[in-house]
Structures are given as structure tokens and as C-alpha cells.
Amino acid sequence: MRKKNIYLVQPSFTNDSTVHFPYAIGTLASYAWTFEDVRDAYDLKGILFLREDPDTIVDSLQSPFLIGFSCYIWNYEYNKTLARKVKERFPECCILFGGPQIPEDASPLAENPFVDVLIHNEGEIPFRTLLQSLSSHGDLHQVNNISFRDGDAVVTTPFVVECEFNFPSPITSGFFDRLLREHPDLEFQPMIETNRGCPNHCAYCSWANNKARVRLVPLERVYSDLTWISEHKMEFASSSDANFGMFPRDEQIADKIVELYKKNGYPKKFQVSYTKDSDERVFRITEKLSRVGICKGVTLSFQTMSEEAQKNIGRSNMDISFYKRLSERYDEANIPTYTELIIGLPGETFESFRDGVEELLESGRHHALLVHLCELLPLAEMHRKSYMEKYKIEYAKIPLNQPHAPRQGPQDVAEYSKVVISTYSMPREMWKRTVLFATCVSCCHHLGLLQMVALYLYNEKGVLYSDFYLALLDYLLQDETGVFREIRDRLDAIINRHASAVFFDDRFGDIAWSFEEYAFLRIVHDKDDFYAGITSFLCRYFDDMDFCRELLAFQSFVVKTINNRHAQLRARYGWRAYFSALLHNDKAKLSKENVIYTVDDEQTCSSWSEYARFVLWYGRRGGKNLYTSELGECRENG
Numbered sequence: 162m163r164k165k166n167i168y169l170v171q172p173s174f175t176n177d178s179t180v181h182f183p184y185a186i187g188t189l190a191s192y193a194w195t196f197e198d199v200r201d202a203y204d205l206k207g208i209l210f211l212r213e214d215p216d217t218i219v220d221s222l223q224s225p226f227l228i229g230f231s232c233y234i235w236n237y238e239y240n241k242t243l244a245r246k247v248k249e250r251f252p253e254c255c256i257l258f259g260g261p262q263i264p265e266d267a268s269p270l271a272e273n274p275f276v277d278v279l280i281h282n283e284g285e286i287p288f289r290t291l292l293q294s295l296s297s298h299g300d301l302h303q304v305n306n307i308s309f310r311d312g313d314a315v316v317t318t319p320f321v322v323e324c325e326f327n328f329p330s331p332i333t334s335g336f337f338d339r340l341l342r343e344h345p346d347l348e349f350q351p352m353i354e355t356n357r358g359c360p361n362h363c364a365y366c367s368w369a370n371n372k373a374r375v376r377l378v379p380l381e382r383v384y385s386d387l388t389w390i391s392e393h394k395m396e397f398a399s400s401s402d403a404n405f406g407m408f409p410r411d412e413q414i415a416d417k418i419v420e421l422y423k424k425n426g427y428p429k430k431f432q433v434s435y436t437k438d439s440d441e442r443v444f445r446i447t448e449k450l451s452r453v454g455i456c457k458g459v460t461l462s463f464q465t466m467s468e469e470a471q472k473n474i475g476r477s478n479m480d481i482s483f484y485k486r487l488s489e490r491y492d493e494a495n496i497p498t499y500t501e502l503i504i505g506l507p508g509e510t511f512e513s514f515r516d517g518v519e520e521l522l523e524s525g526r527h528h529a530l531l532v533h534l535c536e537l538l539p540l541a542e543m544h545r546k547s548y549m550e551k552y553k554i555e556y557a558k559i560p561l562n563q564p565h566a567p568r569q570g571p572q573d574v575a576e577y578s579k580v581v582i583s584t585y586s587m588p589r590e591m592w593k594r595t596v597l598f599a600t601c602v603s604c605c606h607h608l609g610l611l612q613m614v615a616l617y618l619y620n621e622k623g624v625l626y627s628d629f630y631l632a633l634l635d636y637l638l639q640d641e642t643g644v645f646r647e648i649r650d651r652l653d654a655i656i657n658r659h660a661s662a663v664f665f666d667d668r669f670g671d672i673a674w675s676f677e678e679y680a681f682l683r684i685v686h687d688k689d690d691f692y693a694g695i696t697s698f699l700c701r702y703f704d705d706m707d708f709c710r711e712l713l714a715f716q717s718f719v720v721k722t723i724n725n726r727h728a729q730l731r732a733r734y735g736w737r738a739y740f741s742a743l744l745h746n747d748k749a750k751l752s753k754e755n756v757i758y759t760v761d762d763e764q765t766c767s768s769w770s771e772y773a774r775f776v777l778w779y780g781r782r783g784g785k786n787l788y789t790s791e792l793g794e795c796r797e798n799g
Contacts, residue, residue, distance in 0.1 A: 165226035165296070166206040170243065172236045173210060174566050175347075176672065182340065183210040184352045184401070185231040185260060185284070187331025193289040195329055202296035208340060212236070212573070215243040219250050227255040227295070229288065232262035234538070235563060239574040241273055248275035255295070259284045261367050264539045267308035267315045279308040283357075286323050326357065326376040332386045341393070350397050353386045354378050355414055359403040361437060363464070364474040364548065365503065367540040368403050380410060384417055390428055391421035398428040404436035406443040415446040422453050432457040438479070444490065451496045458497035458529070458782050461487060466517025469586070470508030473552060474543070485524040489746060492525075497783045499529030504595050505581035506535055507552035511591045511598070518602055519627040525746045527616070529782045530607045532599040532677070534562060534662060537579040544579075555583035560661040564675040565778055568665050582656050593652045596676070600648060601634040602626075603677035608777075609787045610684060611695070613716040613736070616743045618702055621751075629702075636698045644683040648676050669773035681786075682773055685722060692717045712736070718758060719788045721765075723772050728760040737794055755797040762791045 169190060171183035186208065193199050206223060222228075228247055230240040244256045258269060259280030270276055278301070280287045287306045294304055301309050305321040331337055332351060340349065358375035359368035390398050405411055418431055431450060435443050443459060450456035463478050471477055479487075491498045500521060504514065521530060537544045537556055548554070561576040569575070583589045605611040606626070611633070618624035637645040654660030663673035669682050684691045692713050696706065703709035715736040718728070735752040742749035766772040776786050 164204040165202060166222075166224050167203045167292075168207040168209060168222065168225055168228040169205070169231075170209040170228060170240060171231040172212045172239055174212065174235065174563075176565070176567055177348075178346060179348045179350060180211065181350045182331075182337055182352060183208065183231070184331060186210075186229065187334075187336045188328060189229070189231075189284050189288045191331040191334040191336050192285045192328045193292055196289060196293070198296065199289065199292050203292060208336075208343075210340070212239055214572070215239075215246050215574070218243060219246045222247065222251065225251055225254045227257060227292075229257040229259065231284075232258055232260040234262060234536075234578060235561060235566075235576055237262045238576050241275075242574045244273070245275045257288075257291070259288070262539050264544075265320075267317050270308060270310060270315050277310055281306050281308065281317075281320065283323060285328050286325065324374075324376070327379060330382050330386050332389050333382070349395065350399070351386075351390050351395050352399050352401050353383065353390070354401050355383050355405065355411065356402050356408065360407075361404075362475045362542075364542040365464075365506065365535060365538070367538045375404070375407070377408065377410075380413070383414055387414075387417055387421055391425045392427075394425070394427045396427060396429045398431050400431075400433040403434055405433040406440075406446055407436040409442070412442060412446055412449075415449050418455070419449055419453055422455055429455060430457055431455050435459050437462045444487075444494075444496075447491070447496050448494055451494065456496060458499055459491065461491075461498050461500050463500055463517075463521075464503045465506050465509055465514075466502075466520055467506075467509045467513040470506040470513070473508040474506055481520060481524055485746075488525055492745060497529065499531055499782050500526055501531045501533065502599070503533050503535045504599060505584065505587065505592060507554060507584040508586050509584070509595075510586050511595045514595050515598060515627045515631070518599070519625060522602075522606070522626040523619075525744075527612060527744055528607060528784045530603060532603055534596070535581040536562065537581065553583070553585040554581055555589075556580060557582045557655050557658045559655055559658065560663075562662040564663055564673050564678065566663075566673050568671045568673070578662070580655065580662060589656050593649070593656070596652055597634055597638075597645065597649060598627075598631060600676045600680060601637070601645070602630045604680040604684070605630065605633060608677065608681045608781065609720055609784070610681065610688075610691075611716065613719070613740055614699065614712060616740060617712060620743055620749065622702065624702065632701075633698065644680045648680065651676075668769050670770035672774075672778075674773070678777055678781075682769070682777065685720060685772075686769060688717060688720060688722065715758070718760070719792065721762070721772075721776055721786050721788055723766045723769060725760060726762055726765045730758045732756045732758060737792065757795050757797060759793040759795075760788055760791055761793060762788065 169186040171186045173181050190205055194205065209218060230244060232240050247254055248256060255278060256276050257278045258276050263269060263279050263281060265281060267279060269279055287304060290304045291307065294301055301307065302316065302318060305318050308315060308317040356375055356377050360375055447456050447459045461484060464476065465471060488498060542548055556579045558577050558579050562578040562580060582592050606615055615626055615629050618629055619626055637643055638649060640646060651660055655662060663675060664679040665673060668686065674682065696710060696713065699709050700706060711732060714730060715732060718730045733753060733755060735754050735756060739749045739751045766776060780786055
């Protein structure tokens with residue numbers, strides 16, 4: 162019997178020659194092809210994971226019987242375009258859509274007449290049983306967790322929560338080896354699973370809709386996956402777990418990663434989302450990974466400081482005093498941490514967001530605070546009509562909100578995000594003000610442009626961080642050609658639903674930048690002009706402008722720039738010791754002394770595009786955009 166040709170599609174963006182392995186379709190194929198009847202009936206003819214020209218792909222297909230598409234926000238429109246073209250050329254081909262972009266209902270079938278079958282939720286078992294059914298009797302009514310066309314009707318079969326989870330790995334099954342052979346010019350980034358599911362029920366997250374309990378991948382499979390990654394010299398690896406560190410065995414997994422790194426030198430970095438309730442186990446895990454330099458940092462999770470918003474999204478936060486002690490402990494161990502907030506959660510107001518930022522800054526969160534725009538995801542509770550009506554949620558459908566994605570050409574298929582721009586507690590203008598404030602704080606404090614000034618004013622003059630940055634924002638918005646006016650105009654355009662939430666600038670490479678990153682790059686590019694001009698704003702806080710200018714000179718000196726291998730600054734104060742104490746939440750007294758500060762940076766960047774990628778993008782979570790270890794000092798007599 163001649164085998165039927167199957168193609169699987171999971172396209173993603175590439176950066177230079179770097180691309181993620183198509184893990185989702187890998188798990189489906191690796192499991193389905195362990196069954197003899199599937200192997201006898203089907204040939205996995207093609208694995209499509211690059212965003213290539215759809216017409217070229219269609220021309221390459223050989224009598225496709227079924228094409229399965231793994232769908233998420235970064236590939237959904239592309240998948241629909243390709244699927245439509247396939248259906249036009251091969252009308253008998255079965256088009257299958259699955260993945261996190263597929264909602265619980267069958268609406269994608271009504272919206273896309275070229276799609277034949279949907280898989281809802283997890284896909285391994287429905288995909289296997291679908292193939293078996295199509296190869297035998299063709300009756301899909303016995304396949305659980307799918308929707309399909311039955312003549313003019315649409316049928317949705319019963320939803321069954323699957324408990325089975327002992328699936329083979331796409332990493333060690335040979336699925337990825339095939340891709341390495343077929344694409345030797347690409348640098349792949351692997352992903353592993355150690356568990357699947359999440360016990361939390363955050364309304365903005367797709368994980369919250371997964372009805373299955375949290376299940377563990379067999380430890381032997383995890384070890385085999387990690388060994389394969391290490392032996393294949395994969396530099397960067399990540400885990401799809403929602404809560405790594407939740408289980409005692411996760412510490413053993415960390416030990417295995419360290420063991421493999423010491424043996425083979427790979428992976429050089431390992432990134433994972435840690436459990437929301439950070440505890441002693443998570444600290445031990447990150448400490449082990451940090452000792453060998455492969456820890457990407459740990460999130461000390463909040464998302465919102467507003468109690469009303471926490472209640473509305475089904476979430477509770479750690480106590481701020483515990484958070485402060487935890488932050489200090491990670492700082493003492495030199496383990497990077499970052500905190501995330503989301504703008505647009507129902508119940509949040511400008512005032513509550515501002516006060517939350519103030520609380521975090523006063524607790525010592527001076528480096529990595531990451532602020533995101535709230536997005537509606539298809540499987541999240543927040544995306545449901547009843548939830549949106551209850552909290553008066555309004556969104557704008559805009560070009561894909563994905564910082565660091567490569568620039569797309571006019572022939573490329575555009576992807577889209579649904580960004581919340583208004584709720585019952587935060588109308589549009591308040592949302593815009595909140596985003597501008599968050600951008601100003603992230604750019605000027607957490608990325609360091611005026612961090613030293615704000616620290617000094619708070620500790621010596623009692624100026625609240627939030628008051629300082631609100632005043633600074635109003636000052637920066639007066640510049641008609643300045644970057645913050647540009648961002649404000651972009652926010653207006655987003656509200657009117659025809660603009661992106663990321664910026665492109667050829668000076669900084671061919672990738673997208675978030676608001677605060679773009680503002681930072683624009684300012685640093687002309688930082689001498691920025692610091693010269695900002696003195697007119699700071700005069701309201703300082704009586705002694707000579708002192709102010711000296712503080713600004715040190716502030717400017719510690720912000721990295723290009724072609725700055727060696728530099729020095731003469732100062733009359735012990736700025737470094739003073740700010741080092743403040744950043745470690747210690748008492749500090751500014752001493753008057755003659756000091757020469759020096760920079761010895763052997764890894765300085767020679768271009769702005771190189772700076773943007775390696776200093777800002779790769780380095781921001783570790784504060785690499787500021788001179789710290791490269792900063793030296795010596796005292797002069799007299």
C-alpha cells in the first residue's frame with residue numbers, strides 16, 4: 162500500500178541564522194509514529210518551520226494528504242495564508258489546525274473555510290487517533306477534543322482530559338536530527354519540557370485554561386534530552402515549563418545541567434520560567450546555575466501591585482517585605498533577578514500603577530523591572546466575551562507586539578496582537594499616561610540614564626521616585642522632536658488601531674525594539690546632548706548647579722556607549738562607593754575626595770547595531786548597559 166504524505170508546519174521567525182526547533186509538531190510526530198499502523202499508512206514527508214514564501218512551499222508539496230499547522234500569535238496569519246493556498250492547489254488535502262491559538266469553540270472553521278479539522282488543547286493523542294481514524298474508516302466522531310466539518314454541519318467531539326504523558330521526546334527520537342541534517346546552515350535553539358501544566362489560574366494566561374493537572378515528564382527523558390543538547394553543542398537552551406522549581410526533583414535536573422556543562426561546555430545558557438512562589442529551592446537552583454555562568458536570571462513575580470487587579474485576575478502576590486529580603490539575598494549571591502508588571506489589567510489605575518512602581522523602587526528594585534502591555538490570548542479567561550463585558554475591556558488589534566523580531570518585508574504575511582487599551586478602571590487616556598510613565602521609569606531608571614540622580618534625590622532630599630519621573634516625563638514631552646513625543650504619538654495611533662507597539666531604526670539593526678529600549682537607544686546615541694540639556698530640568702532640585710553638573714558627569718560616565726575602550730573622569734566626590742551602598746540598600750554618606758574614575762572595557766562595541774544587540778538586548782537583565790566591573794578608581798592626594 163502506498164503511504165499517504167503528511168506535512169507538519171510550525172513556522173517561526175529567525176534572527177540571523179538562529180531559529181527555534183519546532184518543538185510542538187515534534188512532540189506530535191514523535192508520538193504518532195511510534196504506532197505501527199501510523200507508520201504503515203503515512204510518510205512524514207516534510208517538516209516546515211521557516212517563514213518561507215507560501216507559493217514556493219505549495220510548489221514543493223508532493224500529493225499532500227494532510228497538513229497539520231501548529232498555531233500561535235506569531236504565525237497564525239502566515240499559517241492561514243499558506244493553508245488557503247494549499248487548499249486551492251490541493252482541494253482534497255485535509256487541513257488541520259491546532260495549538261494555543263485555537264479557542265475552545267469551532268469558530269476558526271466558520272472564519273476559515275479552507276480549514277477542515279481543529280484540535281483543541283493538547284495535541285498528541287488527538288493527532289494520533291485522527292491519523293488512525295483517517296487511515297481506516299474515516300469516521301472522526303470517535304476522536305476526542307476535535308472539531309470538524311461533517312457535510313454542511315460542524316461537529317465538536319467531547320472534551321476529555323488526558324492523563325497519559327509518557328510521550329517520546331522529539332529531541333531523542335531523531336526528529337530534530339533530521340532537521341540538523343537538512344539545515345546545516347542554521348543555528349538551532351532547543352526547548353525541553355520537564356513538566357506540563359500550571360496550578361495557577363491567572364486570567365491573562367493561556368495556561369490557566371488547561372484542564373489537566375500538572376504532569377511530570379519522566380526524569381530519564383529529561384536527562385536524555387539535556388545530554389543530547391549538551392553533546393550537540395547547543396549554546397542556548399530553554400524550558401517550556403510554567404513553574405520550574407515547583408518540584409523537589411527540579412534541583413536534580415539543575416545538577417544534571419551543571420554536570421553536562423562541566424563535561425562538555427554546553428549549554429552555555431539555560432532559560433526557564435520559575436515557579437511563581439519563589440522559595441528556598443528556586444534559590445538553590447539558580448545559585449547552582451549561576452556558579453557556572455549559565456543562569457539567565459530569575460523572575461520575582463508580581464504582574465500588578467493593585468489588590469483589586471489581583472482579585473480580578475485570580476492572583477495573589479508575595480508580601481513586599483519578603484520580596485525585599487529575597488531580592489537582597491539574590492543580589493548578595495550575584496544572581497540576576499527581574500520583576501514584571503503588566504499594564505491594562507482590570508482594576509489597575511494610573512495611581513495604583515504609579516504607587517506600585519514607587520513601592521518596588523523603594524524596596525530596592527533599581528535594575529530589571531520589565532513592563533509589558535496586556536494582550537488578549539485566545540485560550541485565556543480574559544479573552545472570553547463574558548469577562549471582557551464584565552470589566553469593560555477594549556482592545557486594539559495591532560501588528561505583532563514582539564520586541565527583537567526581525568523586520569518583515571512588504572511581501573511577508575503580517576501577524577497581529579490584541580493589546581488592551583481600556584478597562585473599567587483605566588480608560589484610554591489613563592492607559593496612555595500609564596504607558597508613558599512606565600516607559601520613562603524603565604528607560605531612565607532601570608536602564609540607568611538618570612538612576613544615580615533619582616537615587617541621590619530620594620535619599621538626600623526626599624524626592625519620591627514616582628514624582629521625579631512624572632516631572633521628568635512632562636519635561637521630555639515638551640520636546641516636539643524628542644523620542645517621548647514620538648512614543649506618545651505612537652500610542653495615539655495604537656488607540657486608533659493602526660500602529661505597532663515596537664519601533665524599528667536602521668541605526669540599531671534590523672530588529673524591533675520595545676518603547677523603553679527604543680527611547681534608551683535614541684538618547685544614548687546622542688547622550689552628550691541629553692545630559693547637557695537635562696540640567697535645565699534639574700535646576701528645580703539643586704541649588705548648587707556645579708554639584709548637579711558633577712553628578713550628571715558621573716551619571717553619563719557610567720552609561721556604556723560605543724568605541725569607549727578607555728576613558729577617565731576626574732571627580733570631587735566618592736560617587737562609586739556612595740551609589741554602590743544605595744543600590745545594595747545600605748546606608749550611604751557621600752564623601753568629598755578627589756577621585757579619578759576609569760573605564761577599561763575590552764569588549765566595547767564598534768557600531769550602534771552591535772551595541773543595541775549585545776549591550777541592550779542581551780545584557781539589560783544583568784545591567785550590562787552600565788559600567789560596573791569595568792569601572793575603576795584611584796584617589797588623588799590633596
